[in-house]
Amino acid sequence: MDLTLFVWKQSGPEAPGRLEEYRAKDITQDMSFLEMLDMVNEGLIREGRDPIAFDHDCREGICGMCSQVVNGVPHGPLEKTTICQLHMRHFRDGDTLYIEPFRARAFPVIRDLIVDRSGLERIIRSGGYISVHTGGVPDANVILIPKADADIAMDAAECIGCGACVAACPNGSAMLFTAAKVAHLALLPQGRAEGARRVCLMTEEMMKEGFGSCGNHYECQSVCPKGIKVKFIAKLNREFIKAKVKGG
């Protein structure tokens, strides 16, 4: 099949960007979206033109590196699917696709579709860890964790930190990301100890990084490739209120 692409081209962080038109020819259904872009890029390189720069790494939906907005939706039209795992069979011959980078002030464009998402890493660095001394490798099941709690913590831990929530949020907020990390650690006994300090530090860092505030629009939940739920944002809010009431 043949597609028309309008792709965001921007040569550097300070340069002005614009949408440029490309043709994607002879695309087969079983190509992934990124393979389709690879094809386009090979053609561009053959013609001596500048290829489209985009982020990717594992291409199996686990690293969180790929980051594109297709027709206004981060990671494209398929629910709970990263753009690297999206296949061309979900598109039709003759489709026109607008491909843009994740947009937020906290995600400055580096080049074309590549944005700098290190703000998310700095949120993790501010408190998304456990610093209590844990000693040697413990025996299994020394710390008993109810199955239900472990399951919810694992749901939160599914977050791959891709930043689609920020890209979808009308306020450029990183609440879903931060909430997933806060909830994941707060639900487990090892992380519980530093829960209050963590939620304050991480939300503070979130604001410092220039992410917006959550407006409870829930766009984030509908684009999250890992299906992280906004119930974790409610959990973060609870943790925050508890921390402040106890005097954090």
Next chain:
Amino acid sequence: MNTAVGRKIVMSVTGVSMIAFVTVHLLGNSTLYAGPEGINAYAAALHRFGVVIWAFRLTLFAMFSLHVIYGVQLYLDNRVAKPNGYAVAKNIASTFAGRNMIWTGLLIAGFVFYHLLQFTFQTVGPGPAAAAHPDSAGRPDVFTMVVQGLGSYAVSGLYCIGLAAVGLHLGHSIQSAVQTLGLNSERSLPLVIRGGTLAALLIFLGFISIPLAILAGVVK
């Protein structure tokens, strides 16, 4: 309180207090349907609280001011945090009401200002100021002031716009407050969203019934 989550909590707490007030206000308004006997007696009874009423008004004013200050600040900061939209805009979960909170909010602020001048300070007409025109029992004639005040199409039109803004604002804010105060679970969220929208609709219909009833001549 000026943290990412703290500001939202201020918005929720002040917002919830105002929703509580609006609900009581609506119940009070319904005494209009009982004619002059109803609302004039209700108003006179309220005024017997004297200084308590003023303490209440000042608290409400403080809530209102905090809500406006933090709301405008959040709007401005959020706009900076998301400077550019997408060439193809797509909203999946957000609503018209949710995305326009700042505008419905500002409309409400303007509407409340006018509403207070008209019925609390009674400095703008139409309709005779109740304080200066007692009814036959010697109470301020709130009934005549309201019925004549809202009897004009222009004034009622303004009320329709103001109340539509209130309805839209509440349509997003009730569920938003529940979420910000951390009271949601995965199961409660869709119920809270639907319940909040329904409550907003009921409040809107309750308020708007008054100018409509007056224009239709049901209350006179």
